[in-house]
Amino acid sequence: MNEEEVAGVRSGIPAAGQGASVTIYDVAELAGVHPSTVSRALSNAGRVSARTQKKIEDVAAQLNYRANPLARALPTGRTSTVGLIVSDITNPAYFDVIRGAEGAAAVLGYTLVLAESAESAEKELLIARRMLTTVDGVILASPRLADTEIQDVAAKKPVVVINREVAGVPSVVANIDAGVTDAVRHLASMGHTSLAYVSGPDRSWMSALRWDSISARCEWSNLSLTKIECGIPTIEGGRRAAPTVLASNATAFICYNDLMAIGLMQELQQAGVQVPDALSIVGFDNIFGSDFTTPPLSTIKSPLRASGEAAINEILARLGGTPVPPGRSELSTELVIRGSSGRAPSPAALAAG
Amino acid sequence: MNEEEVAGVRSGIPAAGQGASVTIYDVAELAGVHPSTVSRALSNAGRVSARTQKKIEDVAAQLNYRANPLARALPTGRTSTVGLIVSDITNPAYFDVIRGAEGAAAVLGYTLVLAESAESAEKELLIARRMLTTVDGVILASPRLADTEIQDVAAKKPVVVINREVAGVPSVVANIDAGVTDAVRHLASMGHTSLAYVSGPDRSWMSALRWDSISARCEWSNLSLTKIECGIPTIEGGRRAAPTVLASNATAFICYNDLMAIGLMQELQQAGVQVPDALSIVGFDNIFGSDFTTPPLSTIKSPLRASGEAAINEILARLGGTPVPPGRSELSTELVIRGSSGRAPSPAALAAG
DNA sequence: TTGTACGCGTTATCAA
DNA sequence: TTGATAACGCGTACAA
Numbered sequence A, B: 001m002n003e004e005e006v007a008g009v010r011s012g013i014p015a016a017g018q019g020a021s022v023t024i025y026d027v028a029e030l031a032g033v034h035p036s037t038v039s040r041a042l043s044n045a046g047r048v049s050a051r052t053q054k055k056i057e058d059v060a061a062q063l064n065y066r067a068n069p070l071a072r073a074l075p076t077g078r079t080s081t082v083g084l085i086v087s088d089i090t091n092p093a094y095f096d097v098i099r100g101a102e103g104a105a106a107v108l109g110y111t112l113v114l115a116e117s118a119e120s121a122e123k124e125l126l127i128a129r130r131m132l133t134t135v136d137g138v139i140l141a142s143p144r145l146a147d148t149e150i151q152d153v154a155a156k157k158p159v160v161v162i163n164r165e166v167a168g169v170p171s172v173v174a175n176i177d178a179g180v181t182d183a184v185r186h187l188a189s190m191g192h193t194s195l196a197y198v199s200g201p202d203r204s205w206m207s208a209l210r211w212d213s214i215s216a217r218c219e220w221s222n223l224s225l226t227k228i229e230c231g232i233p234t235i236e237g238g239r240r241a242a243p244t245v246l247a248s249n250a251t252a253f254i255c256y257n258d259l260m261a262i263g264l265m266q267e268l269q270q271a272g273v274q275v276p277d278a279l280s281i282v283g284f285d286n287i288f289g290s291d292f293t294t295p296p297l298s299t300i301k302s303p304l305r306a307s308g309e310a311a312i313n314e315i316l317a318r319l320g321g322t323p324v325p326p327g328r329s330e331l332s333t334e335l336v337i338r339g340s341s342g343r344a345p346s347p348a349a350l351a352a353g
Numbered sequence C: 001t002t003g004t005a006c007g008c009g010t011t012a013t014c015a016a
Numbered sequence D: 001t002t003g004a005t006a007a008c009g010c011g012t013a014c015a016a
Helices: A003-010 A024-031 A035-042 A050-063 A069-076 A092-107 A121-132 A147-154 A176-189 A205-221 A235-247 A258-270 A304-318 A348-352 B003-010 B024-031 B035-042 B050-063 B069-076 B092-107 B121-132 B147-154 B176-189 B205-221 B235-247 B258-270 B304-318 B348-352
Strands: A081-086 A111-116 A137-141 A159-162 A194-198 A224-228 A252-255 A280-285 A298-301 A334-336 B081-086 B111-116 B137-141 B159-162 B194-198 B224-228 B252-255 B280-285 B298-301 B334-336
Touching: A024 A035, A024 A050, A035 A050, A069 B069, A081 A092, A081 A121, A081 A304, A092 A111, A092 A137, A092 A258, A092 A304, A092 B092, A092 B111, A111 A121, A111 B092, A121 A137, A121 A147, A137 A147, A137 A304, A147 A159, A159 A304, A176 A205, A176 A280, A176 A298, A176 A334, A194 A205, A194 A235, A194 A258, A205 A224, A224 A235, A235 A258, A252 A258, A258 A280, B024 B035, B024 B050, B035 B050, B081 B092, B081 B121, B081 B304, B092 B111, B092 B137, B092 B258, B092 B304, B111 B121, B121 B137, B121 B147, B137 B147, B137 B304, B147 B159, B159 B304, B176 B205, B176 B280, B176 B298, B176 B334, B194 B205, B194 B235, B194 B258, B205 B224, B224 B235, B235 B258, B252 B258, B258 B280
Parallel strands: A081 A111, A081 A137, A137 A159, A194 A224, A194 A252, A252 A280, A280 A298, B081 B111, B081 B137, B137 B159, B194 B224, B194 B252, B252 B280, B280 B298
Antiparallel strands: A111 B111, A298 A334, B298 B334
């Protein structure tokens, strides 16, 4: 009765038709040469006559020979693979990084191995170590690891960190100041004199950097700036920051990231606060969907995708083979003014300045 | 002068301190046994005395021994790795699938290898073949491949397809009808009598399925239904569909996915059309940000993340070792009513029904 | 219970 | 230029 069903299911069994794949031995036999000659012919290094070269290539094509990456990796140690470890795969900002990395890797014939550390430094180290034997290099996106741990990992295989700076380890971090300068100037020009930064995770290198940059800029522009500790870089985190935001006397807020900005805006609006009439909100990153909100979010756009690409190119350049892309595009941030930022509420504030 | 700098840079060179990793030979020597005994002791199978077992484990721990996955993979063919191929990494819907897969894989000690086929069937086949030697199984998310090609791949290693049905190949596809039924009922209850489906890519199996489901439901409910061919499953595609949507005489539109729904809504609003007053829009998937729009998007929620998890579990189950999760949760869709769907514009429509 | 020997598919180092 | 041979690190029959 249900024989067919069973048959249908059975066709999915694992070891079905593994079909011993063709090896250099098969090619060698059919070409009438020694396997090692086949290896040489099919590898780049060519200490082999043009004639046998051709012969071997023909036979290989005919047999549809594909080198076994695993077997090749064992003696050489090279796997044509790079690992990408993100601290929180839940954050849309990383999506673009992943995209960029996957794309750039694919172009150069590399494959991406993806893993998440779930914000745990311990887990991150474990994963990194485990990967080390399997990949040619690893990219750490906003790692939670200590500098020494990262240097430790970098001592064994090429490592590139994104959004972090570690002595002796190549890193990809966009120029924050460009976007921040424009953002602060924008806010100032709208009459805001008192700003606040809604911070990200305490241990986040990037959150500290953003604070420093904003801080420097405000000092320069003679604006008052306070920090609102939040620590949770999510929509929920943004919502939780709302009371503190309302209690503060700042009129413009720059959030550690768009997620927080969106959450904050949602909570504020739900409480009847008008954005940007009552207060202005600026996010960071320009993630997917940040222009869907009402009002659309003003944000300091980060070159997320380009960062992923740059990290891959950096890694691959260190791997030797591929030439370093010359115009290593200066990664920079850029202010995107949308609807969540506007004029400061009370003209009195101007006078106070 | 810049010696330090040079030193700093040099610390990033590839082969630096590769430090021949410890092997079973090292452990064997220190433990005073034969390497093969170490292998047996450290593998699960234990034909070894409790005493030497302990001894070996101690030495292994002391030496911080880690089995080389590559070397292990060569004889066994198992890599503790599964590949995930998505057709378009640009689509946020896949993010959740990736998340789910990565998470479920990590829990069971597997690592995810990610690749994108860029909507190209040819590329997809190439990638799948290439992966085949490197991974234990592969997940195809909304593949563009022909059935026979998929079956071909599935003949060599376990394959699970998401959002597609292929004879003999296990697949993960949520129950569309549940959500569609509710959506159509919802729309009908709001007085809509003439619906339209804004379709996805022509060759998309899922777009066809959604059309069929909606079609069946409308027939059952005695509602008129037309299809608006669009083909581009992106925000831009949705925008392009706007003129056709306006030209149609339907009052409610179900889009192939949220991206299209959002684009359509944007374009419509830009043209001064009120949503949902003039017409209702329902999306599909409930992607991140679909609730950020104004009005927030009504949508038929797909269990994206759960699909990724289910696919991994399915694959791993076929790999033997891990037990099949018993309560293989019935993946289902669910209507999420938000603001983009409302009453039909003209009461006359009700009378006409 | 433990040791021996060989194979996995490829690269790399020698000789020839 | 080509062929023989030894790794690479581990699993696994088979023998002891």
